[in-house]
Amino acid sequence: MKFGILINEGPYQHQAADSAYLFCKAALEKGHEIHRVFFYHDGVNNATRLTEPPLDDRNIVKRWSKLADEHKIDLVVCVAAALRRGIQEENLALGFRISGLGQLVETGIEADRTVTFGD
Amino acid sequence: MLHIINKSPLERNTLDACLAVAQEGATLLLIEDAVTAASRGNAAEARLRQVQGRFKVCVLQPDLDARGLGDRLSEGITSVDYGGFVDLVANNKNCQSWL
Amino acid sequence: MEGVVKKFMFVNRKAPYGTIYALESLEVVLISAAFDQDVSLAFLDDGVYQLKKGQQTKGIETKNFSPTYRALEGYDIEKLYVEKEALEARGLSEDDLLVDVTVLSRAEMGALMEEQDVVLSF
Structure with missing residues (x-):
């Protein structure tokens, strides 16, 4: 089955990004496909490569990049939400791309299920 | 249909908002801070017990464990891991997150 | 994807201005119009405040985006559903809203939600 994921909150502040990541990992382990992870609202903050968490903490941004690399997952950051919050091409982490909101609607159409994680 | 709730019922109204709208036969999944509702002695326990005939109520065990409530799961509530969460989404036609 | x-359903449960969710939800709704999908907007709980007439935002130096709800018709987005009990709990009636809506009971809203393929909430 193809899953689409929508993340509306930033990393560390809220558990949404952790829940979404663990959901994706479990789905992949079960042989499902992640059609796309779409980052919206403060969720766009998952995409900044400037993040530097303490060494004994999980690195949420790098974790997304690694998952995208290993499973060819499309990580899309909403352009309008990103520009509002200072996320641009130059500070984008590996595996993420900036695109329009149409990508979220497209995921809703193409994925079998779309799950929202937020506050 | 799957309804996902992530707020403590003692802090926000999403559990009640969901219970008011959800249709008979629906499945409720408590995640993040909402797992507190599934713990014995929580003020929401009676409310969840009342609706157990109408809905299937599940809780994400890792979130319950994280909050020190792993051994306090209320009766009648089904514990799932992240794999179980995935199965619930796959086995229901659609899902709504009560943010 | 062609022809699908x-x-x-876009579920709105939050009041405007306190957080950005209402505005950014509306932005997705507008984009969705270009995809020729069967789009419904549901206003539950505090979401009904998004449609309140007479929003004056000058004093908080924020853009008043409520006129956009009136423009939805021009995008062929005409299915706006409002929860009856949510209006009542807030001392509001249909006349207080800036667009034409269909008022549904909670049970009717729940039934409509069950029919959807994709439910997005912000």
């Missing part, structure tokens, strides 16, 4: 029409 899914039922999309």
Whole structure:
């Protein structure tokens, strides 16, 4: 089955990004496909490569990049939400791309299920 | 249909908002801070017990464990891991997150 | 993907201005119009405040985006559903809203939600 994921909150502040990541990992382990992870609202903050968490903490941004690399997952950051919050091409982490909101609607159409994680 | 709730019922109204709208036969999944509702002695326990005939109520065990409530799961509530969460989404036609 | 029409429901449960969710939800709704899908908007709980007439935002130096709800018709987005009990709990009636809506009971809203293919909430 193809899953689409929508993340509306930033990393560390809220558990949404952790829940979404663990959901994706479990789905992949079960042989499902992640059609796309779409980052919206403060969720766009998952995409900044400037993040530097303490060494004994999980690195949420790098974790997304690694998952995208290993499973060819499309990580899309909403352009309008990103520009509002200072996320641009130059500070984008590996595996993420900036695109329009149409990508979220497209995921809703193409994925079998779309799950929202937020506050 | 799957309804996902992530707020403590003692802090926000999403559990009640969901219970008011959800249709008979629906499945409720408590995640993040909402797992507190599934713990014995929580003020929401009676409310969840009342609706157990109408809905299937599940809780994400890792979130319950994280909050020190792993051994306090209320009766009648089904514990799932992240794999179980995935199965619930796959086995229901659609899902709504009560943010 | 060509020709696929899914039922999309955008669930709005938050008041405007306190957080950005209402505005950014509206932005997705506008984009969805370009995809020729079967789009519904549901206003539950504090979401009904998004449609309140007479929003004056000058004093908080924020853009008043409520006129956009009136423009939705021009995008062929005409299915706006409002929860009856939510209006009542807030001392509001249909006359207080800036667009034409269909008022549904909670049970009717729940039934409509069940029919959807994709439910997006912000």
